[in-house]
Amino acid sequence: MAICAMAAAGRLRAVKVNKMAAKAVKQEYPKRHDGRGWEDLRKMEAKVGVIPRADGSAMFRIGHTVAYAAVYGPRDLHPKFMQNPETGILRCRYNMMPFSGHGERVRPGTSRRSQEISMLMSKALLPVLDLKEYPKSVVDVFVELPETDAGTRCAGITAAAMALADAGLMMKDMVTSLSMGHYNGKIMADIDGYEDCDVGISDIPIAYIPTLDKFSLLQLDGEVPKEDLLKLLTLAKKKAMDIYKVQQQALKDKFAEPKVK
Amino acid sequence: MSADTIHVKERDIVVPGEVIAEGMGFLPSKGLYREGAKIHAGRLGMIALEGKVIKLIPLTGAYIPKLNDKLIGKIIDVLMTGWRIETRSPYSAVLGLKDATMEFIPRSADLTQYYALGEFVLCKVITVTSQKLIDVTMKGPGLKKLKDGRLVEVNPHKVPRIIGKEGSMVLMIKNATGCTISVGQNGWIWVEGPSPEQEIQAVNAIKKVEEEAHLPGLTERIKAFLEEITGKPVEIPTVSAAPEGAEIAHEAPAEEQHEHRERRPPYGHMRHGGRRAPPRSQGE
Numbered sequence: 275m276a277i278c279a280m281a282a283a284g285r286l287r288a289v290k291v292n293k294m295a296a297k298a299v300k301q302e303y304p305k306r307h308d309g310r311g312w313e314d315l316r317k318m319e320a321k322v323g324v325i326p327r328a329d330g331s332a333m334f335r336i337g338h339t340v341a342y343a344a345v346y347g348p349r350d351l352h353p354k355f356m357q358n359p360e361t362g363i364l365r366c367r368y369n370m371m372p373f374s375g376h377g378e379r380v381r382p383g384t385s386r387r388s389q390e391i392s393m394l395m396s397k398a399l400l401p402v403l404d405l406k407e408y409p410k411s412v413v414d415v416f417v418e419l420p421e422t423d424a425g426t427r428c429a430g431i432t433a434a435a436m437a438l439a440d441a442g443l444m445m446k447d448m449v450t451s452l453s454m455g456h457y458n459g460k461i462m463a464d465i466d467g468y469e470d471c472d473v474g475i476s477d478i479p480i481a482y483i484p485t486l487d488k489f490s491l492l493q494l495d496g497e498v499p500k501e502d503l504l505k506l507l508t509l510a511k512k513k514a515m516d517i518y519k520v521q522q523q524a525l526k527d528k529f530a531e532p533k534v535k
Numbered sequence: 536m537s538a539d540t541i542h543v544k545e546r547d548i549v550v551p552g553e554v555i556a557e558g559m560g561f562l563p564s565k566g567l568y569r570e571g572a573k574i575h576a577g578r579l580g581m582i583a584l585e586g587k588v589i590k591l592i593p594l595t596g597a598y599i600p601k602l603n604d605k606l607i608g609k610i611i612d613v614l615m616t617g618w619r620i621e622t623r624s625p626y627s628a629v630l631g632l633k634d635a636t637m638e639f640i641p642r643s644a645d646l647t648q649y650y651a652l653g654e655f656v657l658c659k660v661i662t663v664t665s666q667k668l669i670d671v672t673m674k675g676p677g678l679k680k681l682k683d684g685r686l687v688e689v690n691p692h693k694v695p696r697i698i699g700k701e702g703s704m705v706l707m708i709k710n711a712t713g714c715t716i717s718v719g720q721n722g723w724i725w726v727e728g729p730s731p732e733q734e735i736q737a738v739n740a741i742k743k744v745e746e747e748a749h750l751p752g753l754t755e756r757i758k759a760f761l762e763e764i765t766g767k768p769v770e771i772p773t774v775s776a777a778p779e780g781a782e783i784a785h786e787a788p789a790e791e792q793h794e795h796r797e798r799r800p801p802y803g804h805m806r807h808g809g810r811r812a813p814p815r816s817q818g819e
Contacts, residue, residue: 329597348597348625359666362625402551404577407599409666411625439551439579442596442692446568446577447552485552485575525550525579529594529749 303457303473312462313509315452315516320433320524322440330441332524334433336452336517337466338423343433345441348411356412362405366396366415368430374422376467391427398431398451398481398491404444413443424467424477425453431481431491436521440528449490450517451481454510456498461506463513478506482514545584546749548594549576555589566591581749594749598624598691598721600669604660607681607719608671610650618650620658623691623721626667630658634672655681655725657717681717684727687738689745691722696748697741704744704754706772711761712737736764 306312316337325331328344335341351357368391370380395417405413415437417430428451435449455465457475469475476496482489489507498506539558543549555567556574563574567589580591600606600622608620608628617631632640636649650656657678662670672678689697698705698718709716714728714737724741728734743760747753754771761769 330595350625350627408597408625440595442579442593444566444578445551446575448550485570522550522553526548529548529579529581 307468315464318520320520322436322524322528330437332433332436334429336429338421339425339429340421341429341433342418343437344416345437347413348408351412357410359409362408362411364396364400364413366392368392368395368417370419370422374419395431399434399449401490402446402449402483424465424470428452428479432517439525447483447485448521449481449483450514452513453477453479454506456502461509480510482511484518543582547582549582550579551576562588564588564590593692600624600660600663602660602663604720606721607723607725608656608658610652610654613646623723626669628669628671630671634674657681681725684725685734687724687726687741689722693745693748694720694722697744703772708737708740711765711769
């Protein structure tokens with residue numbers, strides 16, 4: 275999210291903070307600008323089955339970041355040389371919509387950034403998936419972001435995990451993801467666009483698999499001392515469980531709801 | 536031995552990773568897995584408890600062909616020695632010449648005369664390899680080319696409910712609407728009736744079963760629905776009376792009760808010197 279084109283609404287600034295250079299002149303950030311506690315998450319909302327033609331789909335909203343995920347497959351894979359006779363493969367596509375950010379229009383189409391995040395997402399999701407039962411096939415995951423305020427890859431992974439479960443794939447567990455922050459010795463959860471771009475808080479996106487107690491994504495943009503990172507990861511696990519509960523509830527709501535007219 | 540605890544009830548919806556039970560006293564079946572002493576869900580589904588065995592009934596997901604499944608397929612290609620059939624799964628199936636028809640197919644015959652592109656067939660899976668190469672056959676009771684009717688698409692996991700216990704649900708819809716209905720395990724259903732109106736009635740009834748498949752009292756509700764749309768009294772076919780909820784049993788019986796006639800394949804006689812194979816053409 276170093277190249278993030280977003281800042282909190284109404285606080286748009288042209289200057290992006292170079293996080294490494296900002297170290298020397300760190301501004302004061304005594305409390306969070308939106309009134310949250312350091313460990314609080316933004317308001318979350320999740321819904322499963324939002325895209326009727328997809329095999330599985332989900333929406334995940336955290337603050338002003340919204341991710342839609344659609345899963346198609348397992349289905350026939352072409353071109354044929356991509357087929358793996360041992361297992362099915364997972365393809366992800368991450369896409370920010372043209373007017374999703376707060377800065378300039380996001381130009382449509384793939385970019386270096388979106389390609390990288392697409393790859394990260396499939397690597398974060400693969401450890402829980404068992405595609406051995408579907409050799410030579412493909413599972414496609416499309417993540418679209420109509421509104422962004424930092425933490426897009428995390429919202430994308432969270433939504434994609436729900437969509438994959440909705441598609442009825444064999445999964446060991448859900449994957450749950452959020453971005454942590456570190457600034458002036460302070461650890462914080464779920465940083466937003468203003469904190470990421472304007473304050474220059476170190477951004478640490480993680481993806482966590484609760485049952486396996488493992489991280490499947492860990493990135494760092496900025497600096498963080500080792501002890502603080504370990505503390506931060508412990509907090510991240512705790513916070514991830516909050517998101518996990520939202521995911522579980524959304525999936526249960528879709529199927530438990532009686533539809534008798 | 537530690538006390539066994541179970542965290543779910545019958546018909547609960549579980550999501551991947553959820554802890555279903557603790558202790559070695561329970562047995563996980565397909566779709567569940569054991570991690571240490573705990574049993575977790577391995578996919579999204581509904582719980583069915585059968586004594587010590589915990590079962591997971593999937594609610595969504597792609598259809599994957601299994602051996603002996605009867606399914607409705609679409610001819611998508613004509614091969615050198617057979618037809619390629621779309622099965623509504625990640626894998627297409629092959630219908631070989633040998634399994635295609637009772638008729639004798641001469642060499643150099645135009646195979647589209649037997650099954651043309653775009654036609655639908657009710658066929659049976661006879662081979663599934665580890666690499667998911669699938670062979671189907673048209674030889675067997677009830678297997679046929681499907682003509683004059685319409686195709687209904689349903690969730691393949693709801694098919695057992697549409698068929699009902701020992702075929703009772705589909706039989707009820709057939710009797711009430713006067714249509715013939717062939718149900719494929721892949722969730723494609725062929726409805727053919729004397730009039731479009733009757734076909735639509737059957738389609739609506741099937742859609743209703745699909746929508747309400749997971750709710751109790753299904754048969755009664757469908758009976759009331761059929762009576763409402765046809766304006767005639769409908770009888771629930773009497774198969775062995777079973778308590779409500781027993782419908783979850785996912786045994787898929789023969790979906791169509793066809794009159795079984797002994798029919799000897801004609802080439803059976805030919806093999807024993809009755810008739811010779813036609814002479815090979817000159818060019819070979």
